[in-house]
Amino acid sequence: MIRKVLIANRGEIALRVICACKDLGLKTVAVYSEADRYSLHVRFADEAVCIGPAKSALSYLNIPAVISAAEITNVDAIHPGYGFLSENADFAEVCQTSGIQFIGPRPDVTRLMGLKERARAEMARHGVPILPGSAGLLQTPEEAVEVASQIGYPVIIKASAGGGGRGMRIVRNAGELPAQFIQAQQESQAAFGCGDLYCEKFVECPRHIEFQVLADNYGNVEILGERECSIQRRHQKLIEESPSPAVTPELRERTSAALKQAFAAIGYTNAGTVEFVMDALGNLFFIEVNARIQVEHPVTEAVTGVDLVKAQLRIAMGHRLPDILGGPVVIRGHAIECRINAEHPVTFTPCPGRIKALNLPGGVGIRVDTAVYVDGVIPPYYDSLIAKLIAHGHDRDEAIARLRRALDLFIVEGIQSSVPLHQRILADPEFQAGQIDTQFVQRFLERSKAREAALAGA
Amino acid sequence: MIRKVLIANRGEIALRVICACKDLGLKTVAVYSEADRYSLHVRFADEAVCIGPAKSALSYLNIPAVISAAEITNVDAIHPGYGFLSENADFAEVCQTSGIQFIGPRPDVTRLMGLKERARAEMARHGVPILPGSAGLLQTPEEAVEVASQIGYPVIIKASAGGGGRGMRIVRNAGELPAQFIQAQQESQAAFGCGDLYCEKFVECPRHIEFQVLADNYGNVEILGERECSIQRRHQKLIEESPSPAVTPELRERTSAALKQAFAAIGYTNAGTVEFVMDALGNLFFIEVNARIQVEHPVTEAVTGVDLVKAQLRIAMGHRLPDILGGPVVIRGHAIECRINAEHPVTFTPCPGRIKALNLPGGVGIRVDTAVYVDGVIPPYYDSLIAKLIAHGHDRDEAIARLRRALDLFIVEGIQSSVPLHQRILADPEFQAGQIDTQFVQRFLERSKAREAALAGA
């Protein structure tokens, strides 16, 4: 029985979860650091507890503080949002032992998904395509050279415990492999306390495609189509869309079928996302599972009509997936999301500060998820996401037109934002044609720079 | 060929039209009175022309000023929004003779729809159900008594040229009829320069149901379901929804078929709304046609997925309805709109002023149409609508839950707003059960007052 939920997060996602709770008639408790005292998630929760100073490690990542806040407010469940404690299996376990429901997969499942090499093997076992690579962990550089010679260069060496690019090396020939292997091992050991490595074929300029999973406590698994997140800069996603212009209905169906089987077998519950790379031939290869709600979940909500956060809560409440979905999942139209960050649109340096003026666009086909307001402060301690702007249209062209219109109407003053960057990307003919991959932004920025240099020289 | 559109309106609907133009790549010209110099429709149009002082008669209703603004900015078309010049056939005619496309029906059609008694006869001819009443205009009080005795009291006497309740009289017995007839005649003569009257059976506590029409220039007519607008106070709509909880699929289909035939026969083009009353037995009776876009059009947009203003523009551009709709019209889910007015939530007195703080709700299933911003001023010269809050959900319950959540997050300070009134109505069990009619608000307010009095007395 869930009646009251603590949201162990801040910013737009905390407010997003509060909204889903309100829609279900659940009471909410916000937690906040001293830097977030005047945040909207504090404003709109039924109760709010200060859990520590600005620094995340002492507040939003402080497990005892979060659990204590849950205990003194008598909540039944905790929703972790994304980031912070959302994929921390230890936290999920502490919740369990404290008699509080953690809204997400079971700790053992999250832990399994965190061991990248194990997750990869698990997926392969159920017919989810993986990249050619080592069959299990690599013990020595020699073993790595052997595998690489079989699958062909370039290869990528990855830390099994990895994340955020640490312990990861792209290797283009046998000569440099041993040294890179040792470095990756040391880096992984230092970062994660575990030097386990594996290796895979490296795909140049892949597309980033991910599938949305929902699974209830009774073995029902549903795949809610895919998102394409190829528009990213240094692994930071900027623009996401659903469906992907590169995924055919046949590919979607085949991949979904394999994923359903795999996730049912794993005993996965609640929401999750399966990341793939797509090579130039249109083949998908499994990369990893994110065992939480994603920043970009609203594009899936737009095209499926399913409230994913509400679904998370209902799954935790013991509802059955067929009741939650209310019918077969159908993809309708096309949705695109721009992440509006408080950062300089050219240099990308973060730009915290006070918002002096604000106009959030609305109107037909537009959704905004945000927690900012005029005179509100973007603190420098957390990530720079200030708003998600989502457009939904009959097709990709209509979604793009609506998004461009909404960006024109998006005004934020007092801080720099990435609005101008999004305007330029959405005006780009290659983007408009759907010719995108994870190197798009780099090429785009280089083109822009070259054009400016040419103009300056003329 | 339309490349540039002047929007002869202000506030949220002006911004709404600008958005639709932007989505189509059309240039926009805003016109504004001196009171609206800092309005967002001025801010977001490509060009803006001041057309007169604050008073509507000298600016937004000033035909020469609007046409001159259109001429000096070389626009191809004018969108009139709702209110102001939107149903002024003379204005549409001046546009025509000035070589500017008026985005709406032809002047002769608008004129025909303005003669209520003629429109009524026209609809009856094509099988659209009308209320029992006079077959044509009434010449004398005696004639009215004769008709009333046939159809039974109460009856309502209406001015053919009427609108806004003027020249309208509810008569409950034969004794009072002649005096009321003379009064209505005089009132209509004074207000509209025409004393033509007709009479109909008066329905007590009806539901207000209206059907959305789109028609292209090639004889294609489509009906996009209905809206129920029974939540109104003194003929001012407060809450609108689509579909109506009281309209069955069979009734929708039958009414739509009759309307399609009637509107094709009339030669109606562009968008229009057909108002009906529904009696306690669930029968619909035609009342009148509104030959323009309506305030409450977004609920239809939500459930059909059709951008009605964009459709208006495309029809004017000569596009064909099947291309605009892209398939059969399907009603998906349920949408409800709250009109947020700058007025006291209890006394209903208008409350213009400066907006000191603002939080517009967003998130899943929520749309906001507005032109307000922090430090912006709501001038006292125009209507008090400051925002339309629209929720869309799988069903009526989900739409209500989302709307209530969004109202909780809707903050406006510096002026009074109707947000608290909407919160109370949406919490009402009768409203939630869909047991509504045009007397609902009056009953609701009396109940509230009685409850407060009881509490005060206790």
Added chain:
Amino acid sequence: MTLDEIRDLIKTVCDTGIAELEVQRGENRVWIKRSGGSSGQEVTVTQSPAPTAAPFAQISVPPAAPSASDIMGASPDEADLTDPTLKSVPAPIVGTYYEAASPGADRFVREGDHIKPGKVLCIIESMKLMNEIEAEITGTIVKCLVENGQPVEYGETLFLVKPN
């Protein structure tokens, strides 16, 4: 804080023409906002909203939405417009400005001309109608601001006049 102190503050605020003042003794907060030149006159408390002062719009409107005068009219040089002794003659209607009765004809007025009420200053064409615009004051035309054949919006300044 005593009533007298508050009264004192009110008086100070009124005397100095300050728009907003916030004082908070606990942890010592002060907030003073002066009614600025550009942003409407808020010195005296107005009962009704003052539509002329919209800070957000003032920051944001001009660059993005050029008014008819910005994009189409001539822009007067700053010095003239800010001379407080000059009176401006605004366009009473929207339309196209003509300095003469017909092409090639003499201009109605030139800079340096003396005018008095009733003197025709220009024509503004609106809906094919030629509307003669007459002077309402006596003085000398210091500056003609709009070029022949240019569009003007309602209230746009046509002439600067030194009254005498």
Added chain:
Amino acid sequence: MTLDEIRDLIKTVCDTGIAELEVQRGENRVWIKRSGGSSGQEVTVTQSPAPTAAPFAQISVPPAAPSASDIMGASPDEADLTDPTLKSVPAPIVGTYYEAASPGADRFVREGDHIKPGKVLCIIESMKLMNEIEAEITGTIVKCLVENGQPVEYGETLFLVKPN
């Protein structure tokens, strides 16, 4: 801050043509907004955004979202909290406050007790762990603000102490 100081500030603001000024002594905040231009250049810049000053939130947050202390803790009387000579002892962690080591045992401290660094003031229970909270200053306890068994949030004031 005295009235005279405020009057002085008002005069400075008027004399210099500044549009907005915000001063806050506790934690040293300055905010100056110059009028003029359309975009309001900030003359003096605040080093870091001060999360404590958010006008919208100040208006709106407290009534709707009660903090743990509002809804659950005791509310100290105004006079004590605003006495600038008193020091507050904040809760260093979130949890449940206990005034004694066990039910029925003696309280760690009472109002009027003299304390010095290292003296145990109370216990805050967090995740079933009993955390002894020690004094860091020397002085006399003027007020115990939280009742036994009540929840406290991070930074919530537990005691008011007159240092000596």
